[in-house]
Amino acid sequence: MLLIPLSFLLSLLCFGLLLRMEWPTKGRWVLQLLLIVCVWQSALIGMRFGYQMAWVGKLQPIGAVLIPLLCYFAYMQCVIGSLGKIASHTFVLSVLVLFAQHVIPVILDWIIIVSYLGYGFAVLRSFRLYNKNNQLVTTKESGTSHPLWFGAAILLIMSGVIESLIVMDFALMSGVHVGKLITFGNVTIFILVVLMSPISWRQSSTEAGHEMQLSSASPHDVALYENWFNQINQRLLHEHLYLDADLNLALLARKVGLPARKISQAINQQTGMNVSQFINKMRIQYAAQRLVHSESTVTEVMLDAGFNTKSNFNREFRRVYGVNPSEWRQNHSSTSC
Template sequence: MLFIPLPIVVAILLLVLFVVAVRRDDEDRPPNVPFLALILVNVLQSLLIGLRWGYGVQAVMYIAPVVAATIPPLVYAGICQLIGRSWFSPSLRVSVHALSALLIVALSFFWRDAIDIALVLIFVSYAVAILLLVRPGTDALRLAAFDEAGSAYHAILFAAGALLLSAIGDTFIFLDMEWTQGRNALLVIMGGQLAALIILSVSVAAMGRSRPSVGTTEMADVTDNLDNGAGVAETVLAVQAFMQEKAIYRDCDLTLDRLARKVGIPARQISIAINEATGKNVSQFVNQFRISEACDLLSQTKKPVTEIMFEVGFQTKSNFNREFRRLTDTTPLEWRKTQSSAAKSRR
């Protein structure tokens, strides 16, 4: 009977995920190439694990560390593309991120015992860099639609967690090799690596749903003087007035950068002002307008909930229901029923 190791099965599932991600791409939402490449790298990594520990192919042990070293840079590059931020030119970016793999290649020839430590440092460094990149919260995802920003942000945190999980697993394996000659290494490698690959790939799939539209350009960060209350209040009032007059919140693809361009105020200034004045991020601020109109439509019309959801700017029912409950402590259907009963009692 043919024996198929679990990592090989995982590789097949990841390949299916890649096909789904490619087929989902369209003209309005260009593909996130680093994320697509990351899925393929995870497929290769799973195959290598399966060959090494399932079929005893020893030669892959020279390739696997190099492949592993490409994972953190791809995660970081994909997130940079998602949020529209990078501190290097494209050519320099490739050179910087290639250093990880080149370091492992060099260590393979000159100091193999240091490979495990180097991989741990690479994974931890990129995980920390990702967390620093998105420390402003969902407002860091300036090119992601507000309706998708929350899911993408949590997916980014899971991706950083997967990198840290891999680093912890590699550390345990290194210590196990030193102390027990690898008695528990197989279990940790199979369990930890597969868990990290699955978490990472699922996170990438979730982040892949939130991508900048064609033609979206990055606005330069401007450090504005918002130390005085007037500057904060004026910014918030300007955004609020624009929301009420133009109903821009109905745009399901509305992003922080797009909002900034339409209002004529830098994205960073809007984010800081709304956070200081309301204690909310911009996504929550925009969703207040969406839910407010949804409440009016539920009370005053007989439109289906799904139609109202799309009309006010939401794209998914789960996000709409979550935000509706957060702001009203009830569901859309319960709200409509309560308002209908209240209207009848007033007659």
């Protein structure tokens, strides 16, 4: 009877998720690349431990460190809207793996472990800070993706822990429990991925349906959205509401006199952004002008613009202008001179 390793089923599941997404998707290419690497890596694991093809072990390390790295930056791209320093992270990790593989093999496993644990906790930390700093995003806009990325972070941390146990088992017990640990890890990860898959599929279907709904809106609906948007924009600018650090969707709805759902729909239809992204863009544009035309410190400008944390301010500034606030001030100060 032909044995089909569980890793092959994981590979097929990831491939199925990939097929559910349009290729290529501009705002999700890192996630799509992550799924491709997962298909590759799961197939290699199945070949190595399911059919004792030891030679594929040389191909595993690069994929092993790319998975947590790509997972972190897929989260950054899909949720935060910024890729940050993905190229430098990829280069450094790849060089470290190749160096360890050929020069100091003993540290290779620990590089992989640190990658899984480090990026896993980084996703959890960024996830928590993003939820704290983005009170303007409605549950409908972001809620479906929350379990998906939280589950992904747990998967990374779990993989790092299992990899640590495997390394210790080899060191202390000559690897007698490796088979059980790999099986336990594969079963647990498979169950979590299966539980997360409907969330991913539902999210893709919801987004596709939402885009279709907006693209097929009647002229009357478009005019209605435009009227709501003008009403929202006028109130935000006239009363400088966007500079209020405590502004949330409920408060904005009360000030404008529209239900929160209509505010989200109008902003999304007119700008392609959610409420939080739209408000933060207005704040960043205000901050950019202050940085050039005032002598206030970056921290003072950040607080005046409605941001509470430097990390969120820097991230949003880079998302809008591609540079951090200090670089923006330096570039435009030298230009004005």
